[in-house]
Amino acid sequence: MQSTPNYLWELENLLGQGATASVYKARNKKTGEEVAVKVFNNLSCERPHEVQMRKFEMLRKLNHVNIVKLFAVEEIGSTKQKVLVMEYCSSGSLLSVLEEPENAFGLSESEFLIVMQCVVAGMNHLRQNGVVHRDIKPGNIMRLIGEDGHSIYKLTDFGAARELDDDEKFQSIYGTEEYLHPDMYERAVLRKPQQKSYGVTVDLWSIGVTFYHAATGNLPFIPFGGPRKNKVTMHKITTEKPPGTIAGVQRKENGAIEWIYELPVNCQLSVALKTHVESILPNILEADQEKCWGFDKFFSETNKILERMAIHVFSLPQANMHKIYVHPCDTVAKFMEIVSIYTLVPPERQRYLYEGHHFPINPAMEVCSLSTTTEQNPFILIGSEIQEPKSVIYKDPATDYPRFLPSVNVVGDYTIAKNVLAAVYQTIRVSKSLLRCQEFIPRGTYWLIQSMKTEYRRIADKKGALVPILNCMANIENRTQRLCKKGNSEATEMYDQGESHWKLHSMGNILSRFSQCLDKENMLGRILLDVLKEQDQFRMGTSINRMENCLQKMQLIFRQFKKRRQQPRLGYNEEQIHKLDKVNLGNLAKKVLSIFQDEVALMYQTALSEHAAKMRAINEIQNHLGLINGYLIECFRELRSYEESVNKAMDRLSERMLQVYPVHSNHSPQASYPNDTQDDLTLRILQLRDEMKAVTYELEQNNSIIDRLSVSSSSPGL
Template structure:
């Protein structure tokens, strides 16, 4: 086969950068390659019998991508699914418990083994790749406490994927999930853990067969990832779905991870509202990345990114010079340092996503304010123009036209509605000013995030620590050090410890504390956003109600004016036949003027009714997007 110049999967996992497991993208490459390799072996009826990270070689492709290949077939043999073998091969940490009992503990037993022993080894290998450590660890290590190692693997409860003994002669502790230090998203973990639980099964009758293993792993590998940032919770989620799934299935997957019911899920993408129809294919969802996710807007309490403090995983140097021990300690400290760097980036990215998402929500609310204000002001303008007719005012006050009293009352109601619309307009204007003030705060906060230099400070410490670590790596291969070299080695240990302390200080003070403060501020801002949004909905409803009532009053007034106009025409006809009336002590409008005015006012009211109806339609469209319930 071709030369694999990038070492093995074991050498990748031994690197301090991967002390807590592979990144999600790289893990999926490992999973894809291992499944493809095992599928090829099973199609040809071959059992490997020594699957482990050291036998999975890494090759870098032409485009820089990793390619992993199964190697070392010294223990392989042809074996069909229904056949058994009795010879024992393999590496003890990855051996099936039945084979471990015979090969490591040297206990006589007559068990025969089937092809599923490879599944156990695959399970241990995948757990190692995902977490950076073995799943079953007795106190003192697997090779120092072999009896407890066997106990852990054979007494493991159903569903458990890991077991450990924390202290000498202590109890066994079981894990049913991957550790919090794992770099895999909860979305991928939820797919992977059931597979690990069913192939890390001691009883061969309960263990999955290869057919089910291939079906379940292929199901993962065929899924696409939709990145969703829950703005209220301030958490980034990876939603694994099939491209042929519907939006409804996607929303249910979001519900499982966020506890936000589908009916309360609203999405923004790059500043625009995304209306997702449950029956439509998920293929219509925009292409997302971790830095450009869908933003989920809902009511929820901010909880932020959950993580373990890297300081808890940092070992301490022994006082004396022990080259191997110093190397191991430096490797552990450096691994925790890289974990701190990853967390620092995640915390900073989280702050950026919080601020960007809030900025988009502000823009949506400002747009809602502008549209609602335009509707309110337009309605107010029409009402004011109809109420400002001087001729109608003078007519309504003359003693001989008391029939206009009802029309005057309706007109008074229109004036009241105009006052309500005026107050709504003022209210919306004040809300706009409040939103603008909050937007300016967001811009200021984003500038502070962009100016943050904590990542560079941590990286600088890591570079210096990495240089010392490489010196320790070379020194451990030597039988001993001279006096001068030993003094330099001691000084390197002191410097290494100081750098680690400085790194953790930056992480805690510049990253964690700022992130926690940003969560508190984010929670306050989200409450303001929800209150503002609910307030705008109420104002919009008030504007809509005013428009509806004004439309009804206008119709009544228009009908009354038509009746009065008809009556005036009749009076005019009668007056033409009668004697001329005496001269009035005060000037009053002629009946002709009154008739013309009534006709003009009637036409104006008809136009007003049409405009109010259009305004109502606009308000209905503004209120179509459902809002989440109050917190």
């Protein structure tokens, strides 16, 4: 047990150990509050007193949620050994998070963004106070869980930190070699004499390596044999990498270096976020300090990413889920432009469904006014053109499954078991991604069909509003022609001088096309039944549950492997149990892989194929509905034009008939005459004119309905 006037700790509670100090979990003697104490070793104590005190004062002025707080500087008893009393982070470091099998391929997207936000905010506070850290790495980024259940990451270990303005340089060497700037690496690791000085941007290189590590689970620069065993090649990779590269790997001894420009497929970041991160990494993983971004540029570009909101969009034509990052204050038009990049659906043809209903999109409004989306409740994008479904891009998990060696090696077996568990985690993630798309294929198709059925009903209503008027006007047309023929040739000639009359066969064409629309609706019904069956079958699936059940059993075995690696030697019985555990772990891994290959992947490919056929049929129906809608809109326009011309012609005819054959005072337009006298003819024409006025009134009443139906039918995608 060791203590200071206010704190005590046991040497067994070691949290971490470095070249100059050890960190222990300690308690406040009065309150019992848990803290971390950093106890400096003799090497550190050899520094001049004024240098140590200057560093302590520098740490005291740092006060930020993303920097481990310094509570006090105390001394151990009579030795006067300096101790820093700091905030205790109970969830380990970012490095310990990345060492979990679950994160072997990198952090989840949400966790990565939290890391980025915390590191950027913490570094911004350091630069505002003129501090350069000089040893940024996952092991020096501590984690604790906030009251909301989310992670909070904090920069720590300022043993190498010093005050330095943007335009100042330093020559002393600190840091961890895998995260060390190439210029510093050359002098500190390769021991080459040089007189180079270093600026604050060396921290940016370390941040770049840390971000890549957090996103992928691996270091960006890996020579054959590893960074610690092949230091010359390590330096060669970091200094000779071409512009734009973010990683370099040497896969064979003395082999060529494979330059990497993109984050790997099997990392957990979405395509959109990868694109944004890939635009930052090459500019901070820049060996030439003159070409490297400054901190102002770095803060500006990273904050642009962090300020964006994610909008989840499932493209039904592609059968693919997308996550679109856009600033809340951008217009929806900007969002639609980004969507078109990933889905190939032009903005003018994009139509969205949300929670089963048409979601009106106004390109001029701000993105923040859109409904909140999640992976479980995204926008469903519908296009108006045929697109072949696009399979989710993923790396075959089978390539990541290592095999155990027959001999017993508790350290080697632990490493292999960890990699097996990591491969299982990745298999389940890929499976969930495929099943998520497979879930939204029938759901989106169902919503689309319901939307199309609603459109069909609009067209039926439109047809119902037009047909009676068409029939009435056709009747008036026939009666007027008969009356004119029974009158003199002048009346017939006067009526014929009107504009072109309505062609009765046009009515037959409209009705015929509409009957075809009924056939298409029946086809929609048949597709809908298939979709409902697919939904029922999908709900009955148990693939993920069975995989996760295997994973739980594997986790129990892995914990035993973790304990055994600390033992120098196993007894006979323990060794036999260890061998059985290896067999069981391998069998469980094979079962997970079998479920993925024989069920999940196979069902997904079948669903894609069937979806392609359905979308082609639906697209055909969409096009047909569009044609029918166009026919009815054109019919409406011609009907209005014809109604106007007939009214004008009948007004001229009735006026002329009254002039030539005035009606006697005891006659009325409503009177019925058995004989076709000239008076009868004039009165009947007047009666038809009044009926035509009634038709005009009815047409005007229906005008708003037909206009509304025409507007609602003009949405893209239908």
